[in-house]
Amino acid sequence: MSTSRKTEVADHLREALTRGDYKPGERLPGEEELAEQLDVSRATARLGMRILQDEGRIAIQAGRGAFVADHRPIVHLATPITGGSDSERFDAGYQPHLREAGYDQIDEKIKVSLDTMRPKVARRLRRGDAGDGPHGGLVVIRASDRFVEGSLWQSQVTHFPFSIANNTPLMSPDRLEQGVAAVLQELGYREDWNWDIVGARMPSQDEAESFGLGPGIPLLVQERVAYDGETPLRFTETVMPANRHQLLYSGGRAPEELLLMASDVNIFER
Incomplete structure (x- = not known):
């Protein structure tokens, strides 16, 4: 042979x-x-x-x-538009979009924890002095796992400096219907800019089993750090199978209907 x-x-x-x-x-x-x-x-x-x-x-x-392989990826709205980003507003944006694509069983499980800031998170939040001060080394973690038809579909983890999230709705395991950005604004922080990095990597064995992935399917990893001026407010990492998601970015004054307009775009088309 x-x-x-x-x-x-x-x-x-x-x-x-x-x-x-x-x-x-x-x-x-x-x-x-x-x-x-x-x-x-x-x-x-x-x-x-x-x-x-x-x-x-x-x-x-x-x-x-x-x-x-049946690649029917769902458009993941990576750029916030008028009304908020679907990646943060599960009930108002992300869930209806999945139902329109023919999926019925959709669920989200949220866990909130308090931990010391790992070096990777400290670098993203520019906390080189993470260990200084009474709470400098602490971070509030909101982890959201989204399930479709019983299988893990997307995993998103957001890290907030303890000084920002302590004793706020960000520490509640309840879903934030208005979105994280709106909660931060109510607390006096305005997300006026952010940067994203998107890359792909192969899953670990545990990740392949959790997402139900066959051989040859990589994971998309989107990292975002949002700022109020020069102050980092949060670091969010979203992990999603590449055959189920495609990221949609927009520029200028994108209409609120953008997600619907691009819902039939499929990068796997030939």
């Missing part, structure tokens, strides 16, 4: 998927049929199919066969 032959199998299937010969969720030819078509052994056909599985292009199910 030469490497070149299994690569030929993978190339053959990849080209077929690119042409749209098979639709998302459709069953692909089995190992035996594929081996006969390409004049290779079943073992070589199997190895070629595994290459595409590792790329996240197909899903191989034991006893059922191989199927085209």
